[in-house]
Amino acid sequence: MAANPTRRDGQPALSKPSNAQRYLDVLSNAGVPEKYHEWYVKHVRAFVQAFPRRRLAELSRSEIEDYLKSLGKMPGSGHARLRQQMEAIRLALVDGAGNREAAEIDWDHWKGSTQARSAPPPEPAPRPPSDSDNTVLAGSQTDRSPAILASMERLMRDQQYAERTEQAYRDWVRRFLAFAGRKPEALSSTDVSAFLAHLAVERKASVSTRRQALNALAFLFGKVLKRPLDVDDVRPARRQRQLPVVLSRNEVKILLEELKGVHSLMAGLMYGAGLRLMETLRLRVRDVDFDQRMITVRDGQGRKQRITPLPKAYHEPLQAHLLARRQQFDKDQTGEPVHVSLPQALAGDDPDASLQWQWQYVFASARYSTDPQTGQRRRHHLHESSLQKAIQKAAASAGIPKWVNSHALRHSFATHLLEAGYDVRTVQELLGHADVSTTMVYTRVMNRPSLPPVVSPADFDG
Numbered sequence: 190m191a192a193n194p195t196r197r198d199g200q201p202a203l204s205k206p207s208n209a210q211r212y213l214d215v216l217s218n219a220g221v222p223e224k225y226h227e228w229y230v231k232h233v234r235a236f237v238q239a240f241p242r243r244r245l246a247e248l249s250r251s252e253i254e255d256y257l258k259s260l261g262k263m264p265g266s267g268h269a270r271l272r273q274q275m276e277a278i279r280l281a282l283v284d285g286a287g288n289r290e291a292a293e294i295d296w297d298h299w300k301g302s303t304q305a306r307s308a309p310p311p312e313p314a315p316r317p318p319s320d321s322d323n324t325v326l327a328g329s330q331t332d333r334s335p336a337i338l339a340s341m342e343r344l345m346r347d348q349q350y351a352e353r354t355e356q357a358y359r360d361w362v363r364r365f366l367a368f369a370g371r372k373p374e375a376l377s378s379t380d381v382s383a384f385l386a387h388l389a390v391e392r393k394a395s396v397s398t399r400r401q402a403l404n405a406l407a408f409l410f411g412k413v414l415k416r417p418l419d420v421d422d423v424r425p426a427r428r429q430r431q432l433p434v435v436l437s438r439n440e441v442k443i444l445l446e447e448l449k450g451v452h453s454l455m456a457g458l459m460y461g462a463g464l465r466l467m468e469t470l471r472l473r474v475r476d477v478d479f480d481q482r483m484i485t486v487r488d489g490q491g492r493k494q495r496i497t498p499l500p501k502a503y504h505e506p507l508q509a510h511l512l513a514r515r516q517q518f519d520k521d522q523t524g525e526p527v528h529v530s531l532p533q534a535l536a537g538d539d540p541d542a543s544l545q546w547q548w549q550y551v552f553a554s555a556r557y558s559t560d561p562q563t564g565q566r567r568r569h570h571l572h573e574s575s576l577q578k579a580i581q582k583a584a585a586s587a588g589i590p591k592w593v594n595s596h597a598l599r600h601s602f603a604t605h606l607l608e609a610g611y612d613v614r615t616v617q618e619l620l621g622h623a624d625v626s627t628t629m630v631y632t633r634v635m636n637r638p639s640l641p642p643v644v645s646p647a648d649f650d651g
Contacts, residue, residue: 209230210559211285215280217556217558219284221280228273229273230277232278233278236256245281245286246288249290253290253291254299256278257275275300276300279294279296295367297392337366340413342359344408349492358408361405362405364384365381365406365409368383368384368387373414432633434593434594435601436597441601444593445460452576452580454503454510456595457503459595459598459599461500461502462498462499463620464486464599466573466595467573469552470552470572471550471570473551474511474514474549477511479499482499483497483499484496488532495619495621510551514551515546518546527567529543529568529569530569531543531548550568550569554568554569554572613628616628
């Protein structure tokens with residue numbers, strides 16, 4: 190998208206239709222809501238104009254960070270606007286132009302506090318040289334880093350890691366290599382401990398965030414570098430398990446009544462079938478069986494499959510939605526073919542399946558995207574933020590005094606089944622939990638009408 194940053198008429202390159210469309214595809218793939226696309230394009234145009242006749246892929250880290258520093262000094266630059274500007278530039282440089290130096294920048298730091306926006310991220314503290322470390326790099330990755338990341342990606346694909354896990358692990362390893370500033374062969378558990386301490390003390394990262402970072406680094410050391418970490422020496426403290434937020438049946442009813450259109454249908458399936466957010470979004474036409482009244486979850490957490498009931502209350506709404514969805518699919522195929530992403534194994538065995546009705550997403554996006562690897566025009570599923578925001582807004586409108594997110598519907602599904610007398614093993618299977626202890630947490634928040642109510646000592650008769 191940055192092959193020629195300026196045209197002869199002096200307009201920025203993003204004005205060219207091909208470059209603009211490619212950037213819009215990047216925004217769509219990144220899940221940026223369409224209503225913000227115009228602003229993202231404006232931010233990137235301003236960035237491109239600051240570097241006339243330069244390719245985005247060739248910009249240095251210092252040039253980029255100098256520009257980011259200048260954004261924080263502009264009058265009227267609010268925090269939300271700055272975050273949006275920096276995210277727009279990050280997507281253009283990293284995802285669009287493939288700028289390697291931009292990938293090394295700590296973008297979260299730049300999008301953080303006011304102080305962070307006006308000064309570059311702090312360099313890691315210098316470490317004393319050792320016999321095994323004769324090439325200390327000043328905070329940058331080594332030439333081997335791209336090869337290490339490529340090897341890591343191949344291993345994750347071979348072991349069928351989820352796409353989101355792949356992306357998270359790559360990001361953490363990239364940040365770790367930039368932080369350590371040493372050759373991969375010279376890295377040790379000491380570097381990991383220093384990085385996790387940096388996340389905890391300077392970045393104020395939560396326990397779950399640090400655990401994800403540790404999992405990524407354990408994969409790097411164990412699978413790629415073939416030097417397994419002793420994770421017990423660097424593992425963050427275990428976070429305190431919180432009780433799940435559970436809605437009463439009446440609260441579920443009024444919440445669903447507040448939702449409209451496809452969001453109402455999706456939320457109803459999450460509650461009625463106990464689906465996770467991404468399991469709902471990734472439902473394909475073949476996964477819905479009206480005759481057997483069941484939904485097959487094929488891409489669940491941990492790549493596990495399970496069967497869950499299809500709520501009878503949603504038979505007709507779902508059938509009407511699929512009828513409209515089929516009309517959309519037929520229209521898509523009248524011109525240039527519109528594909529859908531396929532599971533990895535099927536994509537290799539039967540690539541034509543991407544044009545078959547049974548593999549289409551039930552809840553498809555309203556616009557097309559372009560696959561950066563194959564160049565195919567695709568219709569992906571809806572972005573998760575759309576449903577998340579709709580549920581939170583509906584909960585606020587309904588006056589529900591609880592922290593309600595999409596997962597509260599799944600929590601309510603499990604709790605209400607237990608209250609109705611279903612055994613915990615059945616609920617475990619429906620939820621797809623690997624360990625029954627995970628399901629047992631719902632017994633701590635369920636209402637047990639069969640048991641006598643507990644009377645407070647303050648209410649005892651004198």
